[in-house]
Amino acid sequence: MDEKQLRDKIKALIVKELNLEGRDPASIEDDAPLFGEGLGLDSLDALQLAMSIEESFGVRIPEGEAAKPIFRSVASLAQHVEQSLAA
Numbered sequence: 001m002d003e004k005q006l007r008d009k010i011k012a013l014i015v016k017e018l019n020l021e022g023r024d025p026a027s028i029e030d031d032a033p034l035f036g037e038g039l040g041l042d043s044l045d046a047l048q049l050a051m052s053i054e055e056s057f058g059v060r061i062p063e064g065e066a067a068k069p070i071f072r073s074v075a076s077l078a079q080h081v082e083q084s085l086a087a
Contacts, residue, residue, distance in 0.1 A: 007078045010053070014074070017052040018045050030075040038073070046071055053077065059084035 001009070011025035014034075018041065032038040034046075041049070049071070050061040059081050061067055070080045 003078060003082070006081060007074050009056075010074050010077050010081070013052055013056060014039070014049060017048055028074060030078075031073050034071055034073060034077075053081065057081050057085065 007030055008025065011028045014020065014028065015023050015025045020039075028039065034041050046067070050067065053059065054061055061070060061080070070076055
């Protein structure tokens with residue numbers, strides 16, 4: 001799976017798992033913040049998304065402060081997945 005396919009899959013997962021009905025996954029920018037001014041996700045969304053990413057890709061998402069840079073954007077999530085799968 002190349003980087004674009006991975007990012008597209010993560011975007012689709014975000015829309016599906018977080019019930020963002022009416023949101024086109026393609027409309028989510030790779031570098032847009034997932035929290036705050038970006039998609040406006042909250043801590044419960046982060047927990048649900050972490051579980052979905054772990055289940056879908058077989059990678060571990062750390063908890064607490066270590067997870068913050070991973071959840072910065074779709075691009076940072078994809079980078080974490082790629083690095084975890086390569087390890």
